[in-house]
Amino acid sequence: MADDKSTSSIVFDGSVTGGGGSTGGCRWNPTKEQISLLENLYSQGIRTPSAEQIQEITTELKVYGHIEGKNVFYWFQNHKARQRQRQKQEQNHSNNIFYYNQFLLHHKSLPPPPLFAPAPRNNNG
Amino acid sequence: MADDKSTSSIVFDGSVTGGGGSTGGCRWNPTKEQISLLENLYSQGIRTPSAEQIQEITTELKVYGHIEGKNVFYWFQNHKARQRQRQKQEQNHSNNIFYYNQFLLHHKSLPPPPLFAPAPRNNNG
DNA sequence: GCAAATTAATGATTTATTCAAG
DNA sequence: CTTGAATAAATCATTAATTTGC
Numbered sequence: 001m002a003d004d005k006s007t008s009s010i011v012f013d014g015s016v017t018g019g020g021g022s023t024g025g026c027r028w029n030p031t032k033e034q035i036s037l038l039e040n041l042y043s044q045g046i047r048t049p050s051a052e053q054i055q056e057i058t059t060e061l062k063v064y065g066h067i068e069g070k071n072v073f074y075w076f077q078n079h080k081a082r083q084r085q086r087q088k089q090e091q092n093h094s095n096n097i098f099y100y101n102q103f104l105l106h107h108k109s110l111p112p113p114p115l116f117a118p119a120p121r122n123n124n125g
Numbered sequence: 126m127a128d129d130k131s132t133s134s135i136v137f138d139g140s141v142t143g144g145g146g147s148t149g150g151c152r153w154n155p156t157k158e159q160i161s162l163l164e165n166l167y168s169q170g171i172r173t174p175s176a177e178q179i180q181e182i183t184t185e186l187k188v189y190g191h192i193e194g195k196n197v198f199y200w201f202q203n204h205k206a207r208q209r210q211r212q213k214q215e216q217n218h219s220n221n222i223f224y225y226n227q228f229l230l231h232h233k234s235l236p237p238p239p240l241f242a243p244a245p246r247n248n249n250g
Numbered sequence: 251g252c253a254a255a256t257t258a259a260t261g262a263t264t265t266a267t268t269c270a271a272g
Numbered sequence: 273c274t275t276g277a278a279t280a281a282a283t284c285a286t287t288a289a290t291t292t293g294c
Contacts, residue, residue: 027261027286048279074261081280082260168267212269212278 028071033064038075047080049073153196158189163200172205174198 030038041049041057049057054069061067155163166174166182174182179197186192 029261029287071261074263077280078261081282084280208268209270 028067030067030071030075031065034061034067037061037064038072038079042076042079047076049076153192155192155196155200156190159186159192162186162189163197163204167201167204172201174201 037060038057046053049072051069054072057072058067058069061072162185163182171178174197176194179194182197183192183194186197
């Protein structure tokens with residue numbers, strides 16, 4: 001499905017180096033161990049590791065194969081986003097009770113709302 | 126398209142105001158359309174709509190279901206607050222992930238990340 | 251069994267929001 | 273109001289699975 005994109009030529013030359021050779025792919029190809037470890041960390045609650053964390057994780061994962069900090073960073077980004085996406089698809093549940101305090105609503109009849117009245121100043125419209 | 130969950134339609138038909146019987150369950154339950162529209166307005170820059178704006182928005186949103194001015198007002202209040210909270214948490218949690226996202230990635234292989242490392246010492250070996 | 255073609259998964263880039271600071 | 277910072281969302285591009293035909 002690579003229609004006429006032509007916009008991006010990609011400067012990626014695959015000089016990822018470091019790899020033990022293998023297929024010398026252009027993009028990082030995580031090993032089972034690496035994925036397992038990453039998923040474990042994610043499961044532990046790590047969603048957006050700090051730079052330091054990324055460094056540590058990268059170092060750890062290097063034992064199982066070539067990897068860089070950016071790979072770790074991207075992995076968490078993508079994983080979180082895709083997990084979210086999948087969850088969203090499951091949004092079949094009925095009500096979407098949102099964030100609203102019933103506190104005010106209990107007032108029911110709602111008297112004249114002066115709250116937002118004294119603000120005739122600039123409007124963002 | 127036509128992703129209507131059709132969950133709406135009832136919910137708040139009439140007896141919202143002037144009740145007095147049930148203590149709870151009478152709070153505004155925004156529909157997808159309403160939320161979408163509100164978020165759109167928020168995205169357009171509206172943070173604290175004036176009374177007139179609230180009125181207009183309310184009128185517009187009434188097409189999709191019962192809603193009152195206070196709901197609109199509170200929605201913006203809560204939405205803004207929530208966004209701020211989230212942003213703050215993020216800021217406090219992560220430091221310079223940005224480092225990976227903008228600069229390094231464009232430079233391919235991750236060089237030594239001293240940017241966010243005030244570490245004046247350099248131990249190696 | 252294997253290879254080409256197609257589809258699905260996912261790594262890597264780019265873009266758009268959002269709040270804080272000046 | 274403009275700029276800076278930092279994601280998250282959307283998108284592109286490549287790899288792995290899977291399918292299909294021989």
